Amino acid sequence: xxxxxxxxxxxxxxxxxxKSLKCEQHLGHNAMxxxxxxxxxxLELMFVYSLEERVENNSVxxxxxxxxxxxxxxxxxxxxxQPEDSAxxxxxxxxxxxxxxxxxxFGAGSRLTVL
Amino acid sequence: GQNIDQPTEMxxxxxxxxxxxxxxxxxGFNGLFWYQQHAGEAPTFLSYNVLDGLEEKGRFSxxxxxxxxxxxxLLKELQMKxxxxxxxxxxxxxxxxxxxxxxxLIIKP
Numbered sequence: 001x002x003x004x005x006x007x008x009x010x011x012x013x014x015x016x017x018x019k020s021l022k023c024e025q026h027l028g029h030n031a032m033x034x035x036x037x038x039x040x041x042x043l044e045l046m047f048v049y050s051l052e053e054r055v056e057n058n059s060v061x062x063x064x065x066x067x068x069x070x071x072x073x074x075x076x077x078x079x080x081x082q083p084e085d086s087a088x089x090x091x092x093x094x095x096x097x098x099x100x101x102x103x104x105x106f107g108a109g110s111r112l113t114v115l
Numbered sequence: 116g117q118n119i120d121q122p123t124e125m126x127x128x129x130x131x132x133x134x135x136x137x138x139x140x141x142x143g144f145n146g147l148f149w150y151q152q153h154a155g156e157a158p159t160f161l162s163y164n165v166l167d168g169l170e171e172k173g174r175f176s177x178x179x180x181x182x183x184x185x186x187x188x189l190l191k192e193l194q195m196k197x198x199x200x201x202x203x204x205x206x207x208x209x210x211x212x213x214x215x216x217x218x219x220l221i222i223k224p
Contacts, residue, residue: 043204043212045211097210100165100210104160106157
């Protein structure tokens, strides 16, 4: 496998469920990101991990809980979500976090629907 | 506040040329990116501009004017596979990426 892989690609959950999104990168990058993509809105940065330490948490509700066990894997744990959390959740990785030209490599995303 | 503006949707004809504009107001500037995203797929990197001028990569070119807070992505010899959303993003003085909402490009035969 190459690039950034996200599972599951589609997820439907009730408001009381607990589920997790998984991201794996095979690029040897040292920074990983979670983004939320809603229709006709800019990408919203949720979390950044650099060298496995969380360096950014953009006022994301506590019902979203990230985990980065190593530099290749990133999880987003979901619990008691709201219907407005329905969106495409994109994982990305890069080599270096703050350098000017570092390019993000994205996964194809996990399409989440909260009923 | 920081803001990136780009058209919501554009339509063009196969074989033609299309220009997608992006204007930005950010606190500082450390480069501008264009990404392409086909429906249901990952965004993929197209170009990076940090100095004024035109960068050409095959059928795609990207232009930057820092004094005007303006960029465009130029697509030549359009093909049906170019139907996608095009995302403009700027790195601000803190190296945070500020994203536009994307431009959906529809190519017609």
